[in-house]
Amino acid sequence: MYTDDPGQRALLELLSITPSADNSQPWRFHVKPGRIEVRYRTVPGDVFGVGGHGSLMAFGAMRENLARHIRFHGLDVTLSEFLTSDTPMTLTWSGELPASQPLQADIRDRHTNRFPFRRDALPAPAVAALRNETLNAARCIVMLPGDGLKRLATAVEQCSRARFRSHELHDWLMGSLRFTSDEVAAGDGLDISTLPLPPGGAQLMRWLKPWSRMSALNGIGLYRMFAAMEAKPLLAAPAVACIVGPDSAAGTLDAGQLAQRIWVMANSDGFAVQPVYVLTDHRSRLTDGRVPKEWSAEIGDALADVDRVLNIGSGERLHMAFRIGRPTRQAPRSRRLPLEHIVVSG
Ligand SMILES: Cc1cc2nc3c(=O)[nH]c(=O)nc-3n(C[C@H](O)[C@H](O)[C@H](O)COP(=O)(O)O)c2cc1C
Structure with a gap:
């Protein structure tokens, strides 16, 4: 003990x-x-x-x-x-x-809910409550349909295209997926049942575990299909809450704390929440020179548009985006x- x-x-x-x-x-x-x-x-x-x-x-x-x-x-x-x-x-x-x-x-x-959400708008008081939350210089920008969600979705698609062509990120994702009940019971990683996959999707993901297979299918555009699947839910989202704040270690801890506050608040008001981290992660990867040169201009442009649409100031960054709406189904708990x-x- x-x-x-x-x-x-x-x-x-x-x-x-x-x-x-x-x-x-x-x-x-x-x-x-x-x-x-x-x-x-x-x-x-x-x-x-x-x-x-x-x-x-x-x-x-x-x-x-x-x-x-x-x-x-x-x-x-x-x-x-x-x-x-x-x-x-x-x-x-x-x-x-x-x-x-x-x-x-x-x-x-x-908890995280990766399934489709209902299309109905978030009530104005709920939006106002999210916008009101701040922590030091970290704040929450809520994007509603018509506010530029399409531009965010386009950037998610661009970054996801890079993500699904990255050997390192492929191995990380595949190392996280848990397929059998014994694997799930071990208590870490992503239970495959928490992902919204079409019939046969779990078997495909399992088959794709070796990078050689993913890389071969990427040759005929599999990464494009996966990236489109990542971006599509944002286009239909009733709201996307973006945590923005100083681009520093202390600023990131504050952003993580604020993100958790918003997540707890939204779930306890009955809303479903899914983090969408690919934009933030690709900003870090671009800064650290971990995006292959041939895609870096494209990714840089996509992320610059995110900064514009969110009005992100100098010395700041997007720390997290949350897709928020009413759930269509309860998600299995991790x-x-x-x-x-x-x-x-x-
Ligand atoms: C920094 C961070 C990034 C995350 N990125 C994503 C993401 O891009 N997509 C997603 O579906 N979930 C994402 N998640 C959610 C985690 O996968 C989830 O919190 C974890 O699996 C535990 O499940 P739970 O939230 O249901 O407790 C992220 C969580 C954190 C803290």
């Missing part, structure tokens, strides 16, 4: 349900007397790393979970500066943690790794 303190166990459970890209859960918790250290855990095929944008977004989301939990239960828990390098984020408390700290339903109910696998005593 990693800890027999029920108060600490409640905190660990809360930390572990944080969302992460492809449900990779890049963290490990070190339980020590009077404190829990959250450390980065390199996952197989890791495409982000400790200071990577996707990692910081997830750790920002964890900070929001903690803030809500601490506030709700009136806990006397202090959080150190957040993880930006190899230094852990540390939670400390004095005295005993209260034994019973049930997780708030809204934190537990937050699991998490058992705490025994990611908690270390001492």
Whole structure:
């Protein structure tokens, strides 16, 4: 048993349900007397790393979970500066943690829904509430039909074309997909049933696992078909909420925290939410020179148009886009790794 303190166990459970890209859960918790250290855990095929944008977004989301939990239960828990390098984020408390700290339903109910959404408009008060949320300089821009969603969808399609031609991103996605019930039960990665695939789609994805096959079919344009499938739901979206803010590590943690706040809020109001991260990820990849030269001009143009349509200022970036609407079906819930696998005593 990693800890027999029920108060600490409640905190660990809360930390572990944080969302992460492809449900990779890049963290490990070190339980020590009077404190829990959250450390980065390199996952197989890791495409982000400790200071990577996707990692910081997830750790920002964890900070929001903690803030809500601490506030709700009136806990006397202090959080150190957040993880930006190899230094852990540390939670400390004095005295005993209260034994019973049930997780708030809204934190537990937050989830990803990748299925089609209803077309009806978001009620004006819901849009206003999303637009109202800010955290330091991070803010939420809500795009409605007619506001330029077509331009966002075009950029998603362009970036997705690059994504489905990237060997590295192919291996990352294929390494994340979970096909059998045993694989799903292990608790990480993407359960194939959470993806909106046509009949035979799961078998096709499994067959496509070796890059040699994907790459051969890309020769006859498979990446174009996949990219069009990624972009299409945005064209039909009742709303896309875009988290925009400073392009820095601290700005990204704030954006991750704000994104989680908006996600929890939208789900608890009955809306379905799907993160669309391909634009943000390709901005990072372009900046780091990880987009092949032959596509970089195209990707650069697509992302410049996103900056224009969202009115993104200099020194800022798009941190996350969320497709939001009323669900047409409940999405299967992703699991998490058992705490025994990611908690270390001492
Ligand atoms: C930084 C980040 C990027 C993500 N990008 C995407 C994405 O592009 N598409 C998608 O469908 N889900 C995306 N997700 C959602 C995760 O896959 C999801 O949170 C994870 O699988 C856990 O599932 P849950 O949200 O249902 O708990 C992203 C999540 C995070 C934190």
